[in-house]
Structure formats: structure tokens, C-alpha cells
Amino acid sequence: MTALPPTAGTHPGRSAGMRRECCMLFVAAFLVGGVYQPLPAAGQSLISRIAAARPGDTVLVRGGVWEGDLVLDQRIALIGVGMPVIRGSGNGSTITITADSCTVAGFVIERCGRMLVHEDAGILVRSKGNRILRNRLRDILFGVYLFRGRGNTIDGNEITGRRHLDVGQRGSGIHVYDSPWNVIAGNTVTDVRDGIYIQNANHTHIERNNVHHVRYGLHYMYADSNTFLGNRFEDNAAGAAVMYSRGIVMRHNVFARNRAFSAFGVLLQDCHGLVADSNIIDDNAIGIFLENSRHGRFRHNIIARNDLALQMFQNADGNTFTENAFIDNLSPLVVVGKRTGSRWSDGGRGNYWSGYEGYDLDGDGVGDVPMRIQNVFHYLEGRNSAVRLFLYSPASQALAAASAAFPIMQLTEESDPHPLMDRERLFTGHAMGRNP
Amino acid sequence: MIEVSHLSKSFERTKAVRDVSFTVREGEVFAFLGPNGSGKSTTLKCIVGLSLPDSGSIRISGIDIRREPRAARQVISYLPQRVVFPDSLTAREILLFHARLRGVAPAVVNAVLEKARFVAGADRPAGTFSGGMTQRLGLAVVALPDASVLLLDEPTANLDPHGVRRFREFIVQQKEAGKTIIFSTHLLAEAEQLADRVGIFVGGRLVAEESVESLQAVSRTAHSIEDLYLHYVGDEHDEP
Amino acid sequence: MKTAKRARTDAVATSPIVLIAQRELTITVRNRWTVIMAGVFGVLMLVIAWAGVAAEGFDGMADFTRTSASMVNLVLYVVPLMALVLATLSFAGDRGTTELLFSQPVSRTEVMLGKIAGLFVAIGGAMVAGFIVSGGVVLFQTGTHGIGGFIAFAVMTLLLGLIFLCVGALATMLAGRRPRSFGFAILLWFHFVLFYDLVVLGLASQLRGQSAVTALFLTLFGNPVDLVRVASLIVLDNETIFGATGAALLRFLGGPEVSVLVLVVAAILWVALPLLWAHAVLRSQDI
Secondary structure (H helix, E strand, O other), rough: OOOOOOOOOOOOOOOOOOOHHHHHHHHHHHHHOEEEEEOOOOOOOHHHHHHOOOOOOOOOOOOOOOOOOEEOOOEEEEEEEEOEEOOOOOOOOOEOOOOOOOOOEEEEEEOOOOHHHHOEEEEEEEEOOOOOOOOOEEOOOEEEEEEEOOOOOOEEEEEEOOOOOHHHHHOEOOOEOOOOEEEEOOEEOOOOOOEEEEEOOOOOOOEEEEEEEOEEEEEEOOOOOOOOOOOEEEOOOOOEEEOOOOHHHHHHHHEEEEOOOOEEEEEEOOOOOOOOOOEEEOOEEEEEEEOOOOOOEEEEEEEEOOOOEEEEEOOOOOEEEEEEEEOOOOEEEEEEEOOOEEEEEOOOOOOOEEOOOOOOOOOEEEOOOOOEEHHHHHHHHOOOOOHHHHHOHHHHHHHHHHHHHHHHHHOOOOEEOEEEOOOHHHHOOOOOOOOO | EEEEEEEEOOOOEEEEEEEEEEEEEEOOOOEOOOOOOOOOOHHHHHHOOOOOEEEEEEEEEOOOOOOOOHHHHHHHEEOOOOOOOOOOOOOOHHHHHHHHHHHOOOOHHHHHHHHOOOOOOOEEEHOOOHHHHHHHHHHHHHOOOOEEEEEEEEOEEEEEEHHHHHHHHHHHHHHOOOOEEEEEEEEEEHHHOOOOOOEEEEEEEEEEEEEEHHHHHHHHOOOOOOHHHHHHHOOOOOOO | HHHHHHHOOOOOOOOHHHHEEEEEEEEHHHHHHHHHHHHHHHHHHHHHHHHHHHOOOOOOOHHHHHHHHHHHHHHHHOOOOHHHHHHHHHHHOOOHHHHHHOOOOOHHHHHHHHHHHHHHHHHHHHHHHHHHHHHHHHHHHHOOOOOHHHHHHHHHHHHHHHHHHHHHHHHHHHHHHHHHHHHHHHHHHHHHHHHHHHHHHHHHHHHHHHHHHHHHHHHHHHHHHHHHHHHHHHHHHHHHHHHHHHHHHHHOOOOHHHHHHHHHHHHHHHHHHHHHHEOOOOOEEOO
């Protein structure tokens, strides 16, 4: 099973009008095939209808409140018409899918159990090739939990966790464990612990999700060859923490206003060969945090208004930063250790730095003097992080001025030999941070 | 009225005042006569409580200046050597300030300004004053609170003849009003002319207290004021 | 002078401190240097406010917190200097003026407190004017977001001014002569604004471990400029501005609110202790 299921008709379902619901219903029924079950008479329980269905059937469910704790143990499509509510008992998962290739679409799914260790979720998926489409999940511990299931599509769902719980007692919005080849797209996640949690899941495609007001927008480890496109991680304690993974591609994502203590827009640990392109990293405590992540390429990103744009450990070696815009960050770079071995320009093109004070006499758009990225204060900050307490102090500015005036004060080698002068021309032809 | 006994005061290297004792009676005008640096100013400053004595006691109307400086200063009006007023304040503002500080009705200020012939200059800032105007204002400030003791440090130094005459008139007036006055001077004539008694300061010591009459007798025999001082110092010259 | 005796009234009994403060205020307001410094302060505040609005950050929004963070810088340089210079001008004033004032039936400490109060109203008025004008510009352009922090920052700026008035008064009394006290004031300004932090930064780069961090926290209390800076940045931006170190500091001091309180109390001690010291010096000093 390598082909991904088609994702037609999966626009993010913000306004679920009746007409559109019907339209979706027929499309879904057509796609699923099998026997078309008419809408049931009132009073007939959903559990008995599912039990009565045969593999390949489509079960249509009308608006209203239906008892949950459903188990889909054969291949059926459960389609809601007019956003019917499936309400769990408060024990276990509201819907558990154990059969392959099921569909759950168009429901409000609520009130699952409270046990983190039992993976109590709105929808718990333990099989392959299922599609979870345009549902609204609320009052849930985990939203959608993929447990050893490959090739699933989770698209257009709205997931809202239990805000009244402590962050530590909540589950993830979308939890993917040991499950490769899944598509997670167009979901909105809020008020959970981690927005999207990925572990041991190669080839996951994460696109157009909005995650806000959670602990980690994306919590991610041991998952190679993954793509993030056009996601927004905003107002979280931390944006995305990506760890122990290879072959990651990030494009057109927004990481903004992630501002808890030492919070970061993007944390990369042990992620070698990453490609980060055209992302916006705005107004975070730390923009990008790099530890032991080598040979990444960062291009066309906007890194703006962060307290600290880049924090890099010495072991984050051989990364390339070109044609990024570093705008109005309080500090551009803190290196923990001696030097990073980063390349700050490629092919004669460096980055735009709003703090650059050099000039461009020949008018080629590239500054004639190198941009010294760090001053003595940044250097000291790398040696002892408590030095940050002297941020904004006249002493720190005197050090900055001194290191600009006297090369002997230049204690670090991080410099951009080809700083770009004009940030407007930097991104011409690029759609920044928009959903593609 | 003013009792000073065994007053001593030294600064870092010099002994400015050495064991000075004297008494000034109520209504008496007492002059400190002596050359520069003889301890006149320091003694005056000790009496008003600006300088803190090393030893000795000072009582004004029976009040110890060290123990109750505020009560003692209620009865004192002091004019520093070379008085200066804040440049930007007007004569009226300066007098009003002192009036309020010492509980004098603000209405009195107008009378005082008139009396000191300050009508035109009353609302000019002190920075524009001539030396004569500054002196007149200084005397007005001293007279304002109607204190019973006036302490005046070198009041005629750097004055033109008009100023000197004005000061003499002032002393006469204040004496008639019953004030006890101490002023310091290095001019023999001034001391003879205005004072009832004269204390002669040489090298930090009060070497003599004389009535004006006996001083005049001595001064007739002296060729110069230096001879006068030497007369009082006697054989104690060249003391370290 | 009989008229004076008759007109003497006990009904008018304004506190001498208030009288001296009023007079000091008048003198200070009429002083050319005060006007120049207040003008410079106001103009710079306005420039920052205007630049903050005009520069239009990334999404065209420069709110109070960003703008006022730049103002922190201005305040840290200018306010201590202003306060030290004015305190020195006042306390190392002309000998004749000083002697006349201290010969009045007023205690020496009252004279000192009155002078400091007058100077504080003058300097505070100048600062408040600067804050209102610049705050108004930002308010008009971007709305009231962060205005609470801005006001708290203004209050802390006033506190900084008061601290350096007291420190300046003390320094002048210790220095004695006028030229020396001006030199002393400039030295103090360099010390608190620059040298102290530079030395601490130098030490911090040599030390390692938790004890170094704790030591660094404690050094904040040795410099009122640091106290006001850290407290201002906490109330203005948010406590995350200092990163993990900030979190550690807040934990060290007992939470965000308590931390600001601790820092402000420490700053108030920087008013009280110089005053007590100055009081002691003044009591045993020849005027």
C-alpha cells in the first residue's frame, strides 16, 4: 500500500451548510462505493446500524445526538448529514476504527474518556487507509490517535481539547504513533497539549494545519522524509519541536508569537539535511533553535521581531543561510560554544540584516562590507546565558559599539560576507507563508 | 544673651578657633575685630550652628545651639560673608520665602521692600542686581524676621561708600530696636564707630575684650592696626 | 521693624520642607540646564514614539511595548545624568546662598528633603510631560495595547530619577567642594550606567555554573539602573524577554509579580539608604 487515498472534497469545513453537506455526502458515497444505506428511522441506535452493515456499506447519519463508543470493525463509511453529534460515554474512545479503509466524515465527536495511558481519543485509529474528514472534535483527551496505522488521511477537522485541564493532563490534537505514510491536512487544533504529535512516522505529509494555544504546536521525533507545507503555528508555548529526523522539508509555514520562557518558533535537534524554505518566523522568544543539526539549508525565510533570532549550539554545524531576512530581532545570533561553521552566504548572496550598517557603493544590492552577525555581548551571552539579564543595558550597547569600532574586540567569526541591501527585492515572486 | 565658653574648632590642618570664651549682653553691639583667618567667621558660624565646634558650649538666650539648633536659630538672623541669592529669584520671591519660613505675614514683605527702596527692582531676578542691591536685599532678609540676635559676617567687605553708610544706618536702627548684634570686621574704625564692645581675634584666639573707649585709647598709641594686634598678642608671637 | 513684630502670625504654618521644595522647584524650572535637558528628553521620547509608529514593524504595528522598550534605553542614559547634574547644581550651590538657608530655623535634614522634593517635582514634571506626549503619539496611532506597562514604566522612570537625586545629594555632601562634586557626579554616572555592568559582564564570562547565575542575579541589586531596567522590561515587554535566565530570575525572586515588587522595593531602598547616609553626613558636617 503505497498510493495515498484521494483527498477530493476535503476543503476545510468552516461553514458547514446543509446544501454543501448533501453534496459532500454523494461524493463520499460515490467514492466509497458499496451499498447505500438510506437514512434511518428515528430511535434506531447507531451501534446496531453499524453492526448490521456489511463491508463496503455507507451509513448515513442524520443530525441529532447519537450514542458513541462505536467500533468500526469492518470497512464502512460513516457519513454525517447536518453535523450529527456522536457522544461518547466518557470511557474509552468515542469512535475506534479497527478495520482498514473506513471513512468518518461530517460529525461532531465528543466526550471520550480520561485515560491518557489508554489512548482515549475522539477517534482512535488502529488500521490502514482510513479517512477522517471534516469532523468537529470537542471535549476530547486525544483528538485523532493513529496507532500503528499507515496511509490514513486526516483532513479538515476542527479539534478542541479540554481547556479546563492542566496542559500536562491533556492529550495531543492529532497523535501519530508508529504510523507511516499519513496525510494530515487542513486541520485546526487548539487547547490540547501538543497540537500534532508525530513519533516513528516516516513519510508523513503535514499541510495547511492551524495550531494555536497549545503547548507545542508540533512535537515530532524519529520520523524521516516528512514535509510541512503552509502550516501555521501561532500563540503556542512553542512552535515546532522537530527532533531525531532526516530529510525534513519545511515550506511556507508560519511560526509566530510563540512566547513562553525560552520558547522557540522552531526547535531542531538532531535533524540533519533539513530544507527550510520561505517560512515566516515572527515574534517568538527564540526564532530558530538548532542543536546538533547539520547541513541544513535555510533560504527565503523571514525571521523577524524575535527576542533572539537564532540560537545555535556549536554542534549545529555546516548549515547554510542564504537570502533570508533577519528583521528587527533583539539579538541576531547566540552561539553556545565557539563557532558554528555556518555558511551565511552562497553564490555571492547573503542575507538581509536589518541591523546592517554597511553600504553598497557599486549598487549591486550586496553590501560592500561583511555583516558581523555577533557582537561581544552576543558572544558573552553564548558563554553564560544569564548575561541576557543585561539586555538593553548601556554596557551591552557599549560593547556592541566597541566591537563595531575595534576589530580586536571581534571575538567571533560569524559573519555574512555578502549582506543583501534590499529586503523588498529578496522575495520577489515568492508567496510568503500562504497556504499553497 | 549670647554665652560662648571654651569654644574650639579646627579644620583639617589649622586650628581655626582656640578656646574662645565671651558673653554678649542683650541689646549690646559686639564687634569681632581681627585680620583675615583670625577665627571671626568660624566663631560666628559656630554660634549659628553652621560649623560644629570640637569643644566648648554656645548658648543663645539660654538655648544650647548643639542641642536645640532650631529653637536657637529662631532668635537668630544671620548674614553670611558675601551673601548671594539664587540668580533666577526676584527680591520679592526671596523675601516671601524667608517670611513664610519664619512665620512673618506676607504683607510685611511689601513694607520691607519699600523701606529697602526696592519698589522698582522688587520683581527683577537677583542675577541682575548690583552689589549695592544685593547688600540691601541681604539686610532686608536679616531684618525681616525681627529676630532678637543679628549675626553679620564682614557686612561691609566689598561695599562702596554708599553701602558702608547704609550698613551703619542699619546697625543704628537695629540697636535702637533693642537687638543684640555681633558683626565681624577687619576695620578698626568700623568697630570703634558702631560697637559697644570689641573682641579682638588674632590667630584663632580672642586676645582681648575691650570697651570701645579703652580700645580707642590703645589705638591712639598704635601706628597701624597690625601694631594694635601685636599690642594684644604681646610676646606670644610665632606660636605654632 | 516694629511692623514685622506686630504682623507676625502663627496661623501660616506651612511645613519648611514644602517651602524649600517650592523655592527649589522655582529655581530649577528657571534654570537653563533644566529646560535644555527636559527639552532633549522630550524630543528624544517623541522621536522614538514617532519612529516606532512610522517604521511600521513587520505587520505595520508598533505597539506600546516595542516602542517603550526603546525608551527604556533613553531613560537609562538620560535620567540618571539629569538627576545627578541637577542634584549637584543644587547641593553644591553658592556658599553664601547655602549658608543663609542653613542658618534658618530649619533642620538640615529638612533642607535636604525640601531640596530633593523640589528637584523631584521639576525633573518628574519634565519626564511625565515627555511620557504623555510620546505616549499620546503611540496611543493615537496604535491603540491602548500595553498602556498599563507603559504607565508602570513611567512610574519606574520617576523612581530612577528620585534615586539619582538622592545619590547625587549624598555624593555632593561627600565630595565637599563644587568642582570636585561635578567630577564626582560624572564619575557616578559612568559607574552606574556603564562601568558596573561592564565589570559584571566581564566577571560573568569568567564564571560558570549555578552559583555564577545566582551571583549575577545578586549583582542587579548593587545597581539601581539595573533594577529599574530589569523591572521595566518585565512590566513592559513580558517576562520572557530574558529567556531562560529570566525564568530563573523570576523563580529566584518568587514569580513575576513578586519579582517586580522585590525589584521596586530594592529600588526604594536605593532612595532610602542614600538619604539616611546623607542625613548622617549632614548632621556631622560643617556647612
